[in-house]
Amino acid sequence: MSKRPLSLAASPSSKRTRTAAATFNPRKIASSAAAAATDADPPLLKLLKAVKDGVPTPKKGDSVVYWMRMGDLRISDNRALSLASAHAKKDNVPLVVLFILSPQDWTAHDRAPRRIDFTLRNLALIKLSLAELHIPLHTVTQPNRRAIPQQVLSFLDSLNAFAVYANIEYEVDELRRDVAICNGAKSKGISATFAHDKCVVEPGVVVTGQNKSYAVYTPYQKAWLSKLNANIPYYLEDCPPPRANSESVRGSPKFGALFDTPVPVSVAGFELDPADRAKMEEVWPAGETKAQDILHRFIRTKSRSCQLGAVDPLAPGAEESDKRSRIVVYDAERDRADRDTTSRIRCVKFSFMCNAKSATRSTARKVDGGKTTGIGRWVQEVAWRDFYVCVLAGFPRVSMGRPFLEKYANVRWEGPPVEETAYTATPGSPSPTELALAAANIEKWKSDGYFMEKLIDGDLASNNGGWQWCASTGVDPCPYFRADPTGNFIRQWVPELGAVRGPDLHDPSASIATKLGYPLPVVKHNEARDRAIRRFKDPGAA
Numbered sequence: 001m002s003k004r005p006l007s008l009a010a011s012p013s014s015k016r017t018r019t020a021a022a023t024f025n026p027r028k029i030a031s032s033a034a035a036a037a038t039d040a041d042p043p044l045l046k047l048l049k050a051v052k053d054g055v056p057t058p059k060k061g062d063s064v065v066y067w068m069r070m071g072d073l074r075i076s077d078n079r080a081l082s083l084a085s086a087h088a089k090k091d092n093v094p095l096v097v098l099f100i101l102s103p104q105d106w107t108a109h110d111r112a113p114r115r116i117d118f119t120l121r122n123l124a125l126i127k128l129s130l131a132e133l134h135i136p137l138h139t140v141t142q143p144n145r146r147a148i149p150q151q152v153l154s155f156l157d158s159l160n161a162f163a164v165y166a167n168i169e170y171e172v173d174e175l176r177r178d179v180a181i182c183n184g185a186k187s188k189g190i191s192a193t194f195a196h197d198k199c200v201v202e203p204g205v206v207v208t209g210q211n212k213s214y215a216v217y218t219p220y221q222k223a224w225l226s227k228l229n230a231n232i233p234y235y236l237e238d239c240p241p242p243r244a245n246s247e248s249v250r251g252s253p254k255f256g257a258l259f260d261t262p263v264p265v266s267v268a269g270f271e272l273d274p275a276d277r278a279k280m281e282e283v284w285p286a287g288e289t290k291a292q293d294i295l296h297r298f299i300r301t302k303s304r305s306c307q308l309g310a311v312d313p314l315a316p317g318a319e320e321s322d323k324r325s326r327i328v329v330y331d332a333e334r335d336r337a338d339r340d341t342t343s344r345i346r347c348v349k350f351s352f353m354c355n356a357k358s359a360t361r362s363t364a365r366k367v368d369g370g371k372t373t374g375i376g377r378w379v380q381e382v383a384w385r386d387f388y389v390c391v392l393a394g395f396p397r398v399s400m401g402r403p404f405l406e407k408y409a410n411v412r413w414e415g416p417p418v419e420e421t422a423y424t425a426t427p428g429s430p431s432p433t434e435l436a437l438a439a440a441n442i443e444k445w446k447s448d449g450y451f452m453e454k455l456i457d458g459d460l461a462s463n464n465g466g467w468q469w470c471a472s473t474g475v476d477p478c479p480y481f482r483a484d485p486t487g488n489f490i491r492q493w494v495p496e497l498g499a500v501r502g503p504d505l506h507d508p509s510a511s512i513a514t515k516l517g518y519p520l521p522v523v524k525h526n527e528a529r530d531r532a533i534r535r536f537k538d539p540g541a542a
């Protein structure tokens with residue numbers, strides 16, 4: 001075992017200090033009663049009501065503010081930014097962009113230092129692009145997350161703003177915070193708009209006959225696709241880009257200084273080791289142009305075995321092909337972990353740039369969501385992402401540290417070997433198959449927190465949904481994969497088995513394992529399966 005390069009337990013990538021956690025220990029698991037009460041009165045509905053009941057005609061003022069959050073780090077096709085810009089132009093006032101760095105929120109939500117680093121790298125580029133439009137991006141660090149509503153309201157006051165815009169974040173804490181901001185803005189005569197922009201089809205549109213969120217994927221996906229195809233211009237249209245402020249804003253005493261607030265290179269408690277930072281820059285490059293290039297590669301070029309693991313997604317040598325491009329053969333190849341078969345737009349898609357919408361739009365005018373084509377299969381995966389956001393919005397318990405199926409809250413878990421390679425394979429963001437392999441046997445639904453601290457694209461809805469799916473405590477359970485037919489994936493990441501060929505690679509016998517220094521199974525799967533069935537039938541049982 002000494003040659004093993006990385007392990008789940010020994011793969012920390014950051015210098016994340018204990019200080020932040022030591023001084024701030026938020027409760028991450030709500031009581032079942034609190035979760036049930038929140039399910040019964042979802043905060044998303046409260047926010048939508050607060051927006052609806054807000055100020056219809058705002059007071060006159062000097063500016064409009066767009067509050068950018070970590071989930072929408074892009075200038076193009078950004079609904080709230082676009083609306084804010086149009087409002088500013090209509091009233092002939094400057095548009096100002098605000099970004100609040102909130103380390104307490106990051107600690108509370110297990111944000112990975114890699115994700116913070118990725119955010120800062122992108123913010124720096126966004127600041128430059130906005131400055132070309134004479135739009136200031138003002139960054140501010142708020143050490144006390146409870147003070148954020150007041151801070152936003154004071155900022156609006158300081159600029160004599162009459163409108164604030166943001167895209168909705170669907171997690172419970174964020175929704176409650178935004179309700180407070182809506183109410184505070186209303187009392188000041190300021191209009192507050194919170195727009196849907198995370199999903200292709202926003203939560204609340206695809207619902208069951210009883211007007212509830214779906215909890216089963218297949219009927220959800222069918223309804224999602226028909227909604228989408230019934231109104232392609234609405235769902236897939238590009239929001240207009242922001243328009244430039246007058247250059248005179250730079251000389252204004254009120255706005256000029258906002259151009260000077262720097263985007264920090266790192267934030268205390270969330271720093272990356274320089275080597276990991278350099279690797280992340282290579283594997284997950286920042287910027288909208290790179291994101292479009294990554295998407296273009298997926299749509300136009302073939303997969304390559306040399307692109308296994310943590311590599312530059314835009315490395316030269318990709319071969320263009322109409323018939324064998326990654327998206328065209330996605331249905332047949334997506335589960336393979338031994339090549340770059342998936343899009344690798346995971347951080348791209350959810351945090352910024354070509355978000356899920358524009359990615360979907362790139363495929364066709366009428367969206368194919370069937371199982372028999374690569375494009376259709378891929379669109380189905382994008383629908384999974386929307387599905388999990390709808391689950392989070394409709395059943396907010398899952399963002400409160402509770403399982404979707406409350407009765408499985410006390411099931412006991414245990415765990416084992418090859419699957420651990422999955423996490424180490426693509427540091428920052430394993431592919432769906434790698435993640436499912438990792439999830440297949442280790443600590444189950446509660447492990448989402450561990451992974452959130454490592455993922456560059458850690459997203460509560462997808463991560464929690466993926467974990468609970470793997471653990472059978474969530475919606476639509478029980479995966480299986482034929483992920484590594486060549487064995488290259490295992491050989492790459494488990495050097496002890498580097499010389500093994502054939503079926504032994506996937507299931508080394510005790511004699512082979514002992515000879516090669518590979519550990520014997522920690523878990524006997526047959527016995528573990530019996531135990532798991534027993535525990536699911538009787539949660540809490542030994």
Ligand SMILES: Cc1cc2nc3c(=O)[nH]c(=O)nc-3n(C[C@H](O)[C@H](O)[C@H](O)COP(=O)(O)OP(=O)(O)OC[C@H]3O[C@@H](n4cnc5c(N)ncnc54)[C@H](O)[C@@H]3O)c2cc1C
Binds near residue numbers: 356382459463
């Ligand atoms: C245990 C587990 C944990 C996960 N944690 C996260 C997470 O923290 N953040 C995150 O963004 N995704 C998560 N996923 C979903 C998925 O694995 C990642 O989005 C993946 O990194 C996407 O890689 P890709 O862009 O190459 O995918 P592709 O195969 O190209 O899929 C295209 C897009 O569809 C969506 N998608 C694909 N598979 C899933 C899925 N299973 N669930 C939800 N959306 C999906 C993603 O937006 C993805 O970019 C998790 C999956 C599992 C099984």
